[in-house]
Amino acid sequence: MQGSLIFSERKRVFVRGVVQGVGFRPFLHALARKYSLTGFVSNQSSGVLFEVQGSPDAVAAFLENLRTAPPPLAVIDEVRVETIAPVSESGFYILESTSQSEASTPISPDIAVCDDCRRELLFDPADRRFRYPFINCTNCGPRFTIIRDIPYDRPNTTMAAFKMCAQCQAEYDSPDDRRFHAQPNACPVCGPKIWVDQSSDADWEEAARRILLRGEILAIKGIGGFHLAVDATNEYAVARLRERKGRKDKPFALMARDVEVISRYAFVGDQERTALESRQRPIVLLRRRPRVELAASVAPGNPLIGFMLPYAPLHYLLLEDQPLVMTSGNLSEEPIVWRNEDAVTQLGGIADAFLMHDRDIHVPCDDSVVTVYSGHDGGHELPIRRSRGYGPMPVKLPVRRPMTLAVGAELKACFCLTRGEYAYMSQHIGDMENLETVDAFARALQHMQALFRCQPERVVCDSHPGYLSTRWARTYAQQQGLPLVEVQHHHAHAMSLMAEHGLPEDATALVFAFDGTGYGTDGAIWGGEVLLARYQGFQRLAHLKYTPLPGGDSAIRHPARVALAHLFAAGIEWSDDLPCVQACTAVELRVLRQQLTAGTHSVPTSSMGRLFDAVAAFLGLRRTVSYEGQAAIELEALCAGFNGAATPYAVAFGETEFDVTPMWEEMTRDLPAGSDPVLMAARFHHTICDVILHYGRRVREEFGVTTIGMTGGVFQNIYLLKAAVEAVEREGLRVLTHGTVPPNDGGIALGQAVIAG
Numbered sequence: 001m002q003g004s005l006i007f008s009e010r011k012r013v014f015v016r017g018v019v020q021g022v023g024f025r026p027f028l029h030a031l032a033r034k035y036s037l038t039g040f041v042s043n044q045s046s047g048v049l050f051e052v053q054g055s056p057d058a059v060a061a062f063l064e065n066l067r068t069a070p071p072p073l074a075v076i077d078e079v080r081v082e083t084i085a086p087v088s089e090s091g092f093y094i095l096e097s098t099s100q101s102e103a104s105t106p107i108s109p110d111i112a113v114c115d116d117c118r119r120e121l122l123f124d125p126a127d128r129r130f131r132y133p134f135i136n137c138t139n140c141g142p143r144f145t146i147i148r149d150i151p152y153d154r155p156n157t158t159m160a161a162f163k164m165c166a167q168c169q170a171e172y173d174s175p176d177d178r179r180f181h182a183q184p185n186a187c188p189v190c191g192p193k194i195w196v197d198q199s200s201d202a203d204w205e206e207a208a209r210r211i212l213l214r215g216e217i218l219a220i221k222g223i224g225g226f227h228l229a230v231d232a233t234n235e236y237a238v239a240r241l242r243e244r245k246g247r248k249d250k251p252f253a254l255m256a257r258d259v260e261v262i263s264r265y266a267f268v269g270d271q272e273r274t275a276l277e278s279r280q281r282p283i284v285l286l287r288r289r290p291r292v293e294l295a296a297s298v299a300p301g302n303p304l305i306g307f308m309l310p311y312a313p314l315h316y317l318l319l320e321d322q323p324l325v326m327t328s329g330n331l332s333e334e335p336i337v338w339r340n341e342d343a344v345t346q347l348g349g350i351a352d353a354f355l356m357h358d359r360d361i362h363v364p365c366d367d368s369v370v371t372v373y374s375g376h377d378g379g380h381e382l383p384i385r386r387s388r389g390y391g392p393m394p395v396k397l398p399v400r401r402p403m404t405l406a407v408g409a410e411l412k413a414c415f416c417l418t419r420g421e422y423a424y425m426s427q428h429i430g431d432m433e434n435l436e437t438v439d440a441f442a443r444a445l446q447h448m449q450a451l452f453r454c455q456p457e458r459v460v461c462d463s464h465p466g467y468l469s470t471r472w473a474r475t476y477a478q479q480q481g482l483p484l485v486e487v488q489h490h491h492a493h494a495m496s497l498m499a500e501h502g503l504p505e506d507a508t509a510l511v512f513a514f515d516g517t518g519y520g521t522d523g524a525i526w527g528g529e530v531l532l533a534r535y536q537g538f539q540r541l542a543h544l545k546y547t548p549l550p551g552g553d554s555a556i557r558h559p560a561r562v563a564l565a566h567l568f569a570a571g572i573e574w575s576d577d578l579p580c581v582q583a584c585t586a587v588e589l590r591v592l593r594q595q596l597t598a599g600t601h602s603v604p605t606s607s608m609g610r611l612f613d614a615v616a617a618f619l620g621l622r623r624t625v626s627y628e629g630q631a632a633i634e635l636e637a638l639c640a641g642f643n644g645a646a647t648p649y650a651v652a653f654g655e656t657e658f659d660v661t662p663m664w665e666e667m668t669r670d671l672p673a674g675s676d677p678v679l680m681a682a683r684f685h686h687t688i689c690d691v692i693l694h695y696g697r698r699v700r701e702e703f704g705v706t707t708i709g710m711t712g713g714v715f716q717n718i719y720l721l722k723a724a725v726e727a728v729e730r731e732g733l734r735v736l737t738h739g740t741v742p743p744n745d746g747g748i749a750l751g752q753a754v755i756a757g
């Protein structure tokens with residue numbers, strides 16, 4: 001033994017990144033055996049530490065293999081190698097984890113059932129986990145939602161309650177098994193149980209199926225919380241769910257067994273298929289096929305439909321030929337329900353029955369939503385909601401900041417915690433408009449702080465004094481004795497885009513921050529902003545000319561009134577042959593005219609979101625809406641298939657503002673004269689592209705800035721995004737669009753977190 005030591009080499013290696021809960025230790029174990037190396041591996045709170053020893057060639061090959069072909073779920077950020085003295089040993093061991101209270105390491109998100117597990121689950125009647133709804137392995141299963149503390153080991157998860165049977169334990173201990181050190185490992189003998197409440201049927205699959213077939217509402221406990229499920233082809237069932245949930249038009253998400261079923265209802269291209277089948281299993285927004293048998297109430301008036309594939313084993317067991325509506329189990333506007341006892345009390349008025357299990361969800365995590373943008377770079381996912389499957393994957397920061405808690409804005413709230421080079425974005429919390437959501441926010445924060453050992457040194461919030469998140473941040477900062485930084489909304493949008501793309505500390509970009517609402521430094525409602533943005537601050541180069549927003553935020557629900565306000569501001573008569581005039585009663589028109597003339601009850605706004613609403617209402621699409629963005633979505637849909645030439649309307653460019661009065665004048669002449677609304681919608685989109693191009697050219701000439709960013713909720717509009725990106729690239733400018741965090745307010749916390757000073 002001593003003799004061979006002379007020819008041996010020993011390396012101590014420390015790996016940082018997403019390396020826990022992703023099968024890293026079994027991977028190293030197998031690799032060590034392949035190259036006949038001895039040593040050990042151990043999970044540390046801040047990464048994975050291992051030592052390997054053997055012939056120098058074998059050690060080199062081992063390290064090369066680690067670099068070029070790491071386990072599929074791992075994300076390696078750093079490998080530190082040092083040479084140490086060989087020791088006398090045999091074998092390669094996985095050591096007990098050590099917990100260091102101050103260190104931290106990224107944690108794997110929850111991962112959809114892998115192909116191997118799916119095969120055993122559905123197609124292998126001889127397997128002891130055949131049709132067992134909690135099957136998982138090293139490569140799949142719940143992670144983030146079951147972890148109570150780090151390091152990621154079974155006693156620190158909600159699986160601690162289940163003692164493995166001899167067979168499961170043997171798998172867990174065997175380096176050759178694909179369940180080697182799979183923390184949630186379980187089987188029908190020792191693992192979690194599933195049942196249907198309020199059913200006499202002993203067979204849960206039978207019971208659940210029967211409930212859905214009858215058109216009843218089944219609450220289903222999954223990975224990150226409860227869903228409310230009904231048969232998506234049964235109009236009676238879907239309408240009843242809408243009524244009970246108090247949700248008027250906002251589309252429901254659907255789940256189908258496979259892509260073939262989805263293709264019956266929606267168009268699925270290659271990129272959409274990739275997104276659907278990815279291990280994150282997000283809801284993917286798809287263009288729906290006309291005239292298919294889907295309940296009308298699934299997504300009323302919406303050209304898009306959100307589909308996802310099963311991700312928990314129990315979904316696979318439940319789904320048959322029919323797609324299911326799978327909407328978050330919550331009361332309208334409240335956070336998702338995730339505990340068995342809360343489900344019964346809170347969803348009891350909605351659900352007819354409950355599919356329950358006894359594996360606790362430690363923190364809730366909603367489904368994620370993406371859309372696919374096929375543009376200049378061959379296409380990528382555009383996140384709409386970044387939650388299950390993605391959270392808490394960190395975003396690597398290009399700039400160093402003190403440990404920061406950024407609390408986001410109001411709608412689609414997410415917070416962000418930074419530590420060193422990582423920014424941890426929280427799961428989707430919901431709209432911070434009620435106390436339940438604020439509670440959910442505080443709980444999620446506590447969890448993330450525990451997982452990442454993060455004690456913020458400063459707090460960052462939106463500068464809107466009325467946001468609950470701002471008020472929460474003020475109180476929190478005061479209680480903790482931390483400095484509070486308030487960031488202008490659109491500046492934060494811009495910085496989230498810059499951070500996502502890794503722009504360095506001294507970077508400047510021209511950013512178009514187009515959204516519905518954000519508090520401006522002058523007290524007006526901003527939203528059509530052209531900013532020269534830096535991490536240190538911004539210059540408001542120009543903005544959409546202010547128009548009065550009658551009734552303030554309540555105008556959001558009345559696009560026809562916004563259209564009339566725009567016409568009023570442009571000095572255009574409200575002629576009876578315009579749809580937006582016809583959409584209002586005589587009384588409404590009179591009150592509106594009084595308000596606008598006197599300048600009372602209205603707030604000046606440069607909101608681009610409201611301009612889209614106004615154009616939609618002007619073209620006769622919508623007079624009222626029941627959720628934000630509804631009119632704009634229909635406007636995009638109107639011209640989505642339009643391929644002809646669409647000349648932009650004229651825009652008047654002033655020193656610090658751009659004015660669309662010339663556009664309104666032309667549209668007011670064209671529409672009553674019989675112009676095609678489809679063409680007009682397309683021309684409007686290209687008008688906005690023209691605005692972008694105009695400032696892009698100007699800023700290159702004046703400031704030499706050649707990086708153009710597009711952020712804000714308006715850029716969820718794929719037609720606009722595509723046209724704008726193409727136009728700007730033709731000009732030879734660099735374009736930044738979102739691919740990691742959403743362009744909407746769900747991504748804003750990242751931008752807040754990277755503000756300097």
Ligand code: ZN
Nearest residue numbers: 114117137140
């Ligand atoms: Zn698996």
Ligand code: ZN
Nearest residue numbers: 165168187190
């Ligand atoms: Zn077992």
Ligand code: FE
Nearest residue numbers: 515517518745
């Ligand atoms: Fe915004």
